[in-house]
Amino acid sequence: MHFNKLDLNLLVALDHMLTLKSVSRAAEHMNLTQSAMSNALTRLRSYFDDPLLVQVGRRMELTPRAQAIKHSVRDILVRIEATVATDLTFDPSQSTRDFRIILSDFTMSTLMPKVLELADRESSRIRFQLLPQIESPYQAIEKGDADVLVAPGPLTSSEHPSEHLFSEEYVCITCASSHHHGRSMTQERYVEARHVQMVPTRGGATFEQQWLEHLGVQRDVALTSYTFTSLPHLIIGSERIATIHKHLALHYQSLLAIDIHPLPFDIPLLEERIQWHAYRDQDPGIRWLTNLMHSAASTME
Template identity: 50%
Template sequence: MRFNKLDLNLLVALDAMLAERSVSRAAERLHVSQSTMSSSLTRLRTYFEDELLVQVGRKLELTPRAETLKEAVRDVLSRVDTAIATQPQFDPTQSDREFRMFVSDYTLVTLMPHLLALARRQSSTVRFQLSPLPQMDRPQRALERGDADLLVIPRNYCSREHPAEVLFEEEFNCVVWSGSRFAHAGELTLDQYVAAGHVVTQPTGTDQPTLESWFMQRHGIVRRVEVTTYSFVAAPFVVIGTECIATVHGRLARLAQRSQPLKLHALPVPMPRMEQAMQWHKYRTHDPGLVWLRGLLHEAAWLMDAEQTAGARPTASRFP
């Protein structure tokens, strides 16, 4: 199909090359030969009268013209995919669809087991691909590139360009080893907190601080960091056998305490609750499959808290 003498199939190739900044990786992504992709690039250069991708040292860089095309091409392809590929109805018991979700390891161990259990209860035949979160400076790029159907991230990281819904709120606790001096010192004071060594989480792929680190910096609280880990889940385990303190999501802290020699303290400084949200592409709000998935996530969040409140997995749901 052509539009203004442009073979629209070339837009798919262009999108891949602009995203990958590599002819060979774009070819792998679209499952075509490198020579086919090189031929597409030649035709695109002719049509746009621009090099689009130029060699700079050992890598390819986008020309100014290519930079202006990048978002526009992705937007066009997202609209086409939404209009054509999305089925008008969705039956989870008959679908072979794979939902691609980007989640942190915190979300992976606290919320996702409930989502998967609910899908099983519905005799769902869908599949889930749970991947690590992309760089947190612009996580919505994963939605715009079509790499993810849904993000589960803190509300303050969500883009204003796409819809989002809060799933639940989260508080933070201080976690210490049950054999440490802080486990037997009564209520943890701010002076003790500041003087202690700390285990701090800094996810890979981003320089942005986590919510609790951002809060501490904003309020001038300087922690003496002894251990930095990339994993939220690992943080409460790392304090065992030490005098360190880890500031951890409350649900994760309570989950770790079930099996490990840990004691939880209230954070000695008032910190706003984190709002954990889900976000999807604005063009896919009415996608029946995503509507089902979003509803399932809300139910999973309710069941997650019902289990922690009751101390055992509930057998009933408040949802029809």
């Protein structure tokens, strides 16, 4: 198909090359030979009258023209996919659709098992890809790299639809054999204790860390980890303490010898939201998935 003398099939190749900044990797992703991809780049350079990708040292970089059209090309392809690929007669009992979900390790451990349990009642053929949260995860929604995002409100975008999923509070956990057992967690004891803290690999601070800093509460951090789900394991057999989500603490209390303590200060509830691309708002498959997640979240509330 052509538009204004441009073969629209070339847009897919262009999108891969601009995203990956590599002709060979783009060819690999599209299951094409490198010569075929190089030929596509030659035609695109001729059409746009711009080199688009240039060699800088050992890597390829985008030209200013390529940078300018990169997001527009991705937006066009996402819109086409949302229009053409949407199944208007979605039936979960018959569909073999693959849903891509971005979520944290916390929601993977607490929410997703309930989602999968509900999904299994309706279908045994639908597949799920669980993807890690990255910096600005809503960008994966905008690029069409994920179908839905489950994340705290600040990590969602105002440019796309989102809905409240559930609210979560934070608690403190300690080893059941530590000297904290049977004692209330005061602010003084909290500050004096050695802590295990989750530090995101994407950078920045977690929600509870931002609020502790806002309250002027300083933690003596003895150990950091990149997942919340590892923290209960890392306090076992020690006097260390950790601050985690209450539902995660309750989940691990059934598996590990840990005590759960209310925090000795007030932190607002964490709001988890679900988000999808505005172009997918009428997609019955996305609506089925969001309803499924709402049903699962209601059991947590």
